Amino acid sequence: MTALTEFRRLEAQGTWKESPTATAREVIVSIGEATLTLMDPKTDRPLSHWSLPAVVRLNPGKLPARYTPTSGPPDETVEIDDPLMVDGIERVQTAIARHRVKPGRLRGVLTGLVMLGLVGAFIMWLPDALIRHAVRIAPPAQLRTIGKAVLADLEQGTGPICHRNSGQQVLNWITPRLLNRDALVQVVPGPLNGALRLPGQMYLLGNDLLASTTGPEAAAGHLIAAEIAQDEQQVTQQALEYAGAFASLRLMTLGTLPRNALAGYGEQLLDQPLQRPDADALPAAFADHDLSTEPYARSLDPTGASVLSLIERDPMRDTDGGRPLLTDEQWLALQQICAG
CATH class of the missing domain: 2.30.29.30 (Pleckstrin-homology domain (PH domain)/Phosphotyrosine-binding domain (PTB))
Structure with a gap:
């Protein structure tokens, strides 16, 4: 050629x-x-x-x-x-x-033999391999597309994403400090009891977390915990395992998932407990962001009994608390993100 x-x-x-x-x-x-x-x-x-x-x-x-x-x-x-x-x-x-598209009988015969071999391999081994390979080679834009598809299904159980502009601007401003510049954090009106990581560097917070805490530190802690609990490959592989091998093959060849490939996946995510990282990994991660572990710990257990190690190992315990995450005005705007 x-x-x-x-x-x-x-x-x-x-x-x-x-x-x-x-x-x-x-x-x-x-x-x-x-x-x-x-x-x-x-x-x-x-x-x-x-x-x-x-x-x-x-x-x-x-x-x-x-x-x-x-x-x-x-x-x-x-x-x-x-x-x-x-x-x-x-x-x-x-x-x-x-x-x-070049024709030829030999090519047709070879194609038929290859297809027969692929069918046999598919039955024995190919589905998992296809999914793993699709996860490895998916570019950032495809990962974000998968994340959006998961979110669309999740919204049936949580309600649609909260779009109040002033609140989303606060999230967009604080996200690079907590996660990275490519991450997108959004809020849903339904309860999540923490933060949920989706493919494509997408994160969800439930409005219940914003409404039940006195400052942004607990929500920030849940975002950091969600990032540590599962990496990008893990959350993407879980989504594609639900969608299936044929959906992964279509993703690799055409760049899109079949319509409704992830239907019901959002409900499955909501029905299972949120992934939590090993508590031993959190103090150092919070210290990197000048963030106290206590607000996060108290949001999990207000009594502190089951999260005592996080409270006692608070990296900000013997400091002045570090610089505030948000001003009072920013925190109020974030709390009202679902107000309309």
């Missing part, structure tokens, strides 16, 4: 947005045999891998060309104004498509 050889490792500058609300950042875009790789120009660290056959151009004929990795909603995008790179992407896509 001449086009693949001609444009292999072609590189150009681009402007990448991981999500519609993310800050645009400069990246290096590189063409591989069947992939489009987006890298950090300072470290050469890969930020995202796109399957070239699935890449969709959102503005044909215009520059800068704007691309998204799948035919679904354009959460992740990159803009490229290098005509050579734009031409290279189109020609490589054309070459791949032409190569894939």
Whole structure:
């Protein structure tokens, strides 16, 4: 395939947005045999891998060309104004498509044999392997899409996300300090008894936690605990195990899950206890954020009897308490996030 050889490792500058609300950042875009790789120009660290056959151009004929990795909603995008790179992407896509549809009896026989082998492997081993592989290779935009699908199902039991702008602005402001700049924290009106981590760096708080505490420290503690209790791969694998192997295969090939693949998963999450981390890991994690463990501990057990170790090992116990997480005005706005 001449086009693949001609444009292999072609590189150009681009402007990448991981999500519609993310800050645009400069990246290096590189063409591989069947992939489009987006890298950090300072470290050469890969930020995202796109399957070239699935890449969709959102503005044909215009520059800068704007691309998204799948035919679904354009959460992740990159803009490229290098005509050579734009031409290279189109020609490589054309070459791949032409190569894939080339007819031939031998290819048909081989395809049939491969399919038979895959069916046998699928019965014995493939489902778990497919799910694990889908989790490993899913880019951030796909993980966020899975998280949104889980959230949509969860909302049937908790009520819709609280959207009062002043409260969400407070969450968006404090989240990078507690978690990371890519995390998204939202509040649901229904009770959660803590914080719930979803795929795609998404976290949920129940309004019950905001209403029953005198300050933001308990909610902040639950977010840190949720981050420690399960990592991104664990929460994503649990969701895809529920969706099934065929859903994971579709995710890898088409970039989207089947509709209703996660129907009922939200109810399952609400029915089971929240994942809690080992208490021994919490004091050090809270210390990294200048945060007391006592408000978090008291929210779990107001008497303190079952969480005494967290209270006694409070990293802020012999200090002045550190800088406040929020001002009184910010805390009031956060408490009223579900007010309308």
